[in-house]
Amino acid sequence: MHGPQPCDAGQIQAVRAPADAPASAATRRWVLVATVLGSSLTFIDGSALGVALPTIQNDLGGGPAATQWVVNAYLLTLGALVLVGGAAGDRFGRRRVFLIGIGVFALGSIACALAPDIHALIAARAFQGVGAALLTPGALALIGATFPPDRRGRAFGTWAGFGALFGMIGPLLGGWVADHLDWRFIFWINLPLAALTFVIAIRTVPESRDPEARGLDWPGALLAMAGLAAVTWALTAAPDLGWRSPLILASLLAGLAALAGFLVAEARQAHPMMPLALFRSPVFSGINLLTLLLYFALGGAMFFLPFDLIRVQGFSATLAGAAMLPFAAIMGLFSGLAGRLADRFGARLSLSLGPVIAGVGLALLAWPDPGAGYVDGPLAGMTVLAIGMTLAVGPLTAAVMGAVGPGQTGVASGVNNAVARVAGLLAIALLGVLLSAVFVARADSPDDRALLGQVMAGGDLDSVATDAFHAAFRAVILTCAACAVLAGIIGGLTAPKRERHGLK
Structure with a gap:
């Protein structure tokens, strides 16, 4: 979102x-x-x-x-x-x-x-x-x-x-x-x-x-962008070109080399945009890994969900948009309450329980069969997902700021935000590979990738292709659910037990 x-x-x-x-x-x-x-x-x-x-x-x-x-x-x-x-x-x-x-x-x-x-x-x-x-x-x-x-x-x-x-x-x-x-x-x-x-x-x-x-830190920014671009392109193009394609292998190697260069540059820069010393804190490293997994799950689910709602469940685009309402409404109304709960009971409880609840909500999004309506379709999953995310997001700020020194809170917060955005980028690329693999395994077509494109674009398709896409979507959403639950486990192991919020 x-x-x-x-x-x-x-x-x-x-x-x-x-x-x-x-x-x-x-x-x-x-x-x-x-x-x-x-x-x-x-x-x-x-x-x-x-x-x-x-x-x-x-x-x-x-x-x-x-x-x-x-x-x-x-x-x-x-x-x-x-x-x-x-x-x-x-x-x-x-x-x-x-x-x-x-x-x-x-x-x-x-x-x-x-x-x-x-x-x-x-x-x-x-x-x-x-x-x-x-x-x-x-x-x-x-x-x-x-x-x-x-x-x-x-x-x-x-x-x-x-x-x-x-x-x-x-x-x-x-x-x-x-x-x-x-x-x-x-x-x-x-x-x-x-x-x-x-x-x-x-x-x-x-x-x-x-x-x-x-x-x-322009060298760091350009190396990060080049590395992420090359790796992401390889992941999204591999289902079409094949994993053994020289272009795919070269792009993966170039991307990994650029990302390695980014780490070297950050270690040598006088004023790096991502100081590696921050990650010496187990709490900071753990919270950023939690953020990566949780926003990977959220970003991937929110990208692929509209395709399933519109192409498989038969929703109009307007109704698919309405399916997102519980998420925004619950987060907007109850974020303050979630912050007060974290103040009282500690960030560790919220950062372990919240992602697990979000994972349950994601799993519920995979439950409805094709043709489900709004109430028996996405409503329960989006509501539970929103509750879990609301519990988790509030304490993240306090945990990140509490994990570093007073003079490092700005860059630490910025790094965590960047991690959340990069997580969405990686989710769409990696989960797209999974979606394609499951669809190809389930569909009965001489050109499965082209057929997948037709499903996503809304062409007239038979029930076999539609069922294959829904099976692929379920695999994607359940993977997102597993990532969210893993984020909760990491939160339980690394998050501080009690932190005060930086903002009153």
């Missing part, structure tokens, strides 16, 4: 309090308005697009791999550059970088809306991800730089509350647009929001910098 990430609160708390006179109440209100509107671009766009993907594939063509890259291209640039984006704001001006991010995201949205084919859309989505990598940490930093420490908790709560609201609106909007208009309107909607945000930020948001900001 696209929305606030696990350690967003930690990134706000880590911003140095301004040394000059505090901002006026009016300025603080306008900063909050600008950051909410700017963040809504990524929240609405990402959540709306997921439900519209089957329609996009049907319209633009392209096989399963190309459809995966519509999401992966965005996650790739966002995940690789988000840490650099935050550092750039500290050094060159948070408002400036935030505005540049808004502009880049808006231009990317225009390119998406005008894309003549699936490959152009993929390229435009990668450009959008660059904009998101600048505006997302920029919004959090602006809140931290404008609000004094004792007011940041309420400001973050307002920002996150609107994020949950946009998380509810996005899937419904995407489904309705896909059913009644043209999926391209999902991207055109971004333009008036971007223009309004730009005007408000220019007129009302003060500029701020961190006088102690350090250099930008």
Whole structure:
């Protein structure tokens, strides 16, 4: 799901309090308005697009791999550059970088809306991800730089509350647009929001910098992006080209070499974007492994679920979007309560029980047979998944910030957020391989990969192909469930027993 990430609160708390006179109440209100509107671009766009993907594939063509890259291209640039984006704001001006991010995201949205084919859309989505990598940490930093420490908790709560609201609106909007208009309107909607945000930020948001900001780790960012891109491409293309293809083997080797180079660069950089010393803390390493597994499960399930709901269960895109409502509603309404429970009983209980409950919810999503309705279909699974995620996400911030020194909380929170985004990227690629393998084993067709593309695009298919896809979807969802349960086990072994929240 696209929305606030696990350690967003930690990134706000880590911003140095301004040394000059505090901002006026009016300025603080306008900063909050600008950051909410700017963040809504990524929240609405990402959540709306997921439900519209089957329609996009049907319209633009392209096989399963190309459809995966519509999401992966965005996650790739966002995940690789988000840490650099935050550092750039500290050094060159948070408002400036935030505005540049808004502009880049808006231009990317225009390119998406005008894309003549699936490959152009993929390229435009990668450009959008660059904009998101600048505006997302920029919004959090602006809140931290404008609000004094004792007011940041309420400001973050307002920002996150609107994020949950946009998380509810996005899937419904995407489904309705896909059913009644043209999926391209999902991207055109971004333009008036971007223009309004730009005007408000220019007129009302003060500029701020961190006088102690350090250099930008461009070598690390580029190596991470190159390595992830090569590995992800190999995983998504392997079902079509074969695992023994020289292109696949070369891409895997090049990607692994680039990622190894990234680790070497981070060890040698004076100001690395991901200080490896942070991982000397068993708690920090454990929490990030938990985050990787939990958001792998969530990202994979939310990508493939709309295809099953629309192609197998017979949902309209609008109804498929409505299936996401329990998730956003429960997380938005009960995140505060989950945080108070973690304060009282300790983070370890929440970080072990929450992911296990989320795993049960994911397993319930695999239960309904083809043709199930809303109530006997996704409702129970999405509700239980939301309860588990709500329990788990709140304590993550406290656990991450408590695992490192006071001067490292900002970068530690940023690393955890980047891990959550990269987890979604890896999930779509790896689970796509599993989906294809199970479908090919179950389908009776001379060209199984082409048939899989037809199922995902909504062609007229027989019951054998539909049942094969549903079996493949079940394998994917049960794998996601197992990853969530494993995340809970890791939380029980590594999470602190009792932590105080960084934000009050």
